[in-house]
Amino acid sequence: LHFELRIQGPQPRRDKSACSWDDRPRQHRSGEQFAPPARMHPDSRALVDARAEAEAAIAKSHAADTRLRDAIDILPQGVVFLDAEGRYILWNQQYADIYKGSADLFKVGRRLEETLRIGVERGNYPAAVGREDEWIAERLAHLSNPGQRHEQWLSDGRCILIEEQRTSDGGRIGLRIDITEMKAREASFRLLFDANPVPMFVCGRNDRAILDVNDAAVEHYGYAREQMLAMSLSDIQQCSEGGAFDSLDRQASDHGAGRTWKHRKSDGGLIDVAIYSRALAREDAAAVLIAAIDITERKQAEARVAHMAHHDALTGLPNRVLLRQHMGDKLQRMRRTGAGIATLVIDLDNFKSVNDTLGHPCGDELLQKVAERIRAALREDDVAARLGGDEFAVLVPGAGGPQEVGAFAEGLIGVIGKPYEINGQQVLVGASIGIALAPGDGDDADRLLKNADMALYRAKADGKGAFRFFEAEMDARVQARRRLEVDLRRALANGELQVHYQPVVELATGRISGMEALLRWPHAERGLIPPSEFVPVAEETGLITALGTYVLRRACLDATRWPAHLKLAVNMSPLQFRLGSPFAAVSGALKESGLPPQRLELEITEAVLLEKVDHVITSLHALRALGVGISMDDFGTGYSSLSYLRSFPFDRIKIDRSFVRDLATNRDSQAIVRAILTLGSSLGITITAEGIETEAELAWLRAEGCAEGQGYLFGRAQPQAETLVLLAAESMLHVAA
Ligand code: C2E
Ligand code: MG
Numbered sequence: 001l002h003f004e005l006r007i008q009g010p011q012p013r014r015d016k017s018a019c020s021w022d023d024r025p026r027q028h029r030s031g032e033q034f035a036p037p038a039r040m041h042p043d044s045r046a047l048v049d050a051r052a053e054a055e056a057a058i059a060k061s062h063a064a065d066t067r068l069r070d071a072i073d074i075l076p077q078g079v080v081f082l083d084a085e086g087r088y089i090l091w092n093q094q095y096a097d098i099y100k101g102s103a104d105l106f107k108v109g110r111r112l113e114e115t116l117r118i119g120v121e122r123g124n125y126p127a128a129v130g131r132e133d134e135w136i137a138e139r140l141a142h143l144s145n146p147g148q149r150h151e152q153w154l155s156d157g158r159c160i161l162i163e164e165q166r167t168s169d170g171g172r173i174g175l176r177i178d179i180t181e182m183k184a185r186e187a188s189f190r191l192l193f194d195a196n197p198v199p200m201f202v203c204g205r206n207d208r209a210i211l212d213v214n215d216a217a218v219e220h221y222g223y224a225r226e227q228m229l230a231m232s233l234s235d236i237q238q239c240s241e242g243g244a245f246d247s248l249d250r251q252a253s254d255h256g257a258g259r260t261w262k263h264r265k266s267d268g269g270l271i272d273v274a275i276y277s278r279a280l281a282r283e284d285a286a287a288v289l290i291a292a293i294d295i296t297e298r299k300q301a302e303a304r305v306a307h308m309a310h311h312d313a314l315t316g317l318p319n320r321v322l323l324r325q326h327m328g329d330k331l332q333r334m335r336r337t338g339a340g341i342a343t344l345v346i347d348l349d350n351f352k353s354v355n356d357t358l359g360h361p362c363g364d365e366l367l368q369k370v371a372e373r374i375r376a377a378l379r380e381d382d383v384a385a386r387l388g389g390d391e392f393a394v395l396v397p398g399a400g401g402p403q404e405v406g407a408f409a410e411g412l413i414g415v416i417g418k419p420y421e422i423n424g425q426q427v428l429v430g431a432s433i434g435i436a437l438a439p440g441d442g443d444d445a446d447r448l449l450k451n452a453d454m455a456l457y458r459a460k461a462d463g464k465g466a467f468r469f470f471e472a473e474m475d476a477r478v479q480a481r482r483r484l485e486v487d488l489r490r491a492l493a494n495g496e497l498q499v500h501y502q503p504v505v506e507l508a509t510g511r512i513s514g515m516e517a518l519l520r521w522p523h524a525e526r527g528l529i530p531p532s533e534f535v536p537v538a539e540e541t542g543l544i545t546a547l548g549t550y551v552l553r554r555a556c557l558d559a560t561r562w563p564a565h566l567k568l569a570v571n572m573s574p575l576q577f578r579l580g581s582p583f584a585a586v587s588g589a590l591k592e593s594g595l596p597p598q599r600l601e602l603e604i605t606e607a608v609l610l611e612k613v614d615h616v617i618t619s620l621h622a623l624r625a626l627g628v629g630i631s632m633d634d635f636g637t638g639y640s641s642l643s644y645l646r647s648f649p650f651d652r653i654k655i656d657r658s659f660v661r662d663l664a665t666n667r668d669s670q671a672i673v674r675a676i677l678t679l680g681s682s683l684g685i686t687i688t689a690e691g692i693e694t695e696a697e698l699a700w701l702r703a704e705g706c707a708e709g710q711g712y713l714f715g716r717a718q719p720q721a722e723t724l725v726l727l728a729a730e731s732m733l734h735v736a737a
């Protein structure tokens, strides 16, 4: 817009243009006229010369004029020259186009004021309507005191930017720019800004002064508009959100989208805002348009979700996911600093029975209290986590040697083991701890947790309430167990497991009254594996339900080939009651084989009743209603609580062979077995003695009136084929007798 032209010398006529500056024929502006002379005078030489000179000057001036005209004609703006009295000298086509409502009035020598007045009368200037004289006076004041831009609206809706400058001869040069489109853009921007529901600011790019705010910003931030306009962005922005200000420039240049800042509202509250910004030229100054979308709620929700994904809802402790992240970080630091890390896996002892006897809400409360105690025992850098169920973990970075870590574990066991007050009741729970030390026992999270787990397993196996450090041989044992699991799975699938039968004898007559099914696993490398080795593996892995079903089906089928008065006893694991549906398995096996239910007896141990869950008792009753007998196996071992005998009407009690073994010599055992026999006869329960190996034992038991017995004295467990031979021989003996 800063456009300057200096006009020098005469301004000759130019014919070419319609809006020409001069319609007088070949007349110099001063009024001189050059006509050809009538004859040659003695002085004519000089005259001719002068004339030639003058014509050359005119030609030169004409050329200059043409150049000027060409120059202003190619300009996109309207250009007008006025003399010192405000009379038209020269204007270009664009000028005439802009003022097409008055263009017919433009004439060299005519005053602009005159055309202006007529234009006002014609209604060309909407702003002048009703205040014509004032408007004209203002316009002329601009003209006489040029240098300031101003805008002028025309009746056809266009907006013209006017800029006028004084020329060296006291006249004016005026520029006219059609800014209608820009004005429309500005208006739509204004509308978008003012009415936008998103809080928006215009800020100075350098001083960050707030130059403009929209209604939404005023309402959302709570400051008065004037107050906001007196503030700078720094007043509402939290600088602590590192480098937020620096990013303003960067954002302005790359149409910055989606940076989040923290802003302070008038009530002092902090909000999270996503900032979208864009560079903006505002009255020649660099500015930035900022839209600030409040994402506080979204951020809070995200934080909640993130917290939930990384924490245990019950105790608020980090979960396994977060623990592994911490382990990753701390192990990385360990690699730099060399300071060791201890990983402790803690498992509560007998938590399940607390849960079962007091109910789940109390169990939950207990877990919360345990978590609190663990948390309170930690140092600043330690991390506690709940791995699930009643299992916790503690990470001790910079742990000292095994002695120090052992003392820490000991302390934890002590703290957890103190009585808890829950629902007005005192509750006790112990803890076992397995420890893995990094880097010695592994330098990645998975290995450390796994090894600590193995150490925990050992701590539990060694009697609970203690801690154990991981040792390499534990790994070997676990590997062996895992191999056993894989093999067992395969053996079960391939039907390699065998069911053998051990006779149960009526002691008074010595006749076989039944058979107990006992599982055998012939292993390719290890020979015959006893159930005591693989049943626990099956129980741990859940294979026990499939295994139990297999034994039931096989044994029921086999029993159908025995004499009809013989009973079949099948052992049932507590896990079959917890994991599977024993009723379905038993009734299925009976149906499939056609064995009458009265011929089947299920042997359970007290562990089944330890579960104390109603559905165990319910399914035992259901099985009994089917006609199946229920025996209590291994009586005398374990808890031997007589109340178990009250909780279910057993058909048979099997005295554990540990009592039978030293019957001949041990008076205590004799007293116990005698008591059980009395109990059986008064409750109407058949008693079977297990593990009879000698004639002396048999004699004692027979004399005391024990009804039935089992043991190597009568026969070991044998496959079905041998059992059939045995039974055939026995029946012949019986017939003979
Ligand atoms: P149990 O039910 O008490 O079985 C009796 C165990 O004592 C058998 O051991 C049997 O071989 C052994 N035995 C019998 N008479 C004598 C004797 O005179 N002297 C000695 N020293 N031992 C004798 P086995 O077969 O090794 O079974 C051990 C345990 O494994 C069983 O104890 C039972 O609890 C469990 N078991 C066996 N088969 C199964 C099964 O199919 N399912 C389930 N869940 N458990 C089973
Ligand atoms: Mg048994």
Ligand code: MG
Pocket (backbone or CB within 6 Å): 633, 634, 654, 656, 657, 690
């Ligand atoms: Mg037994």
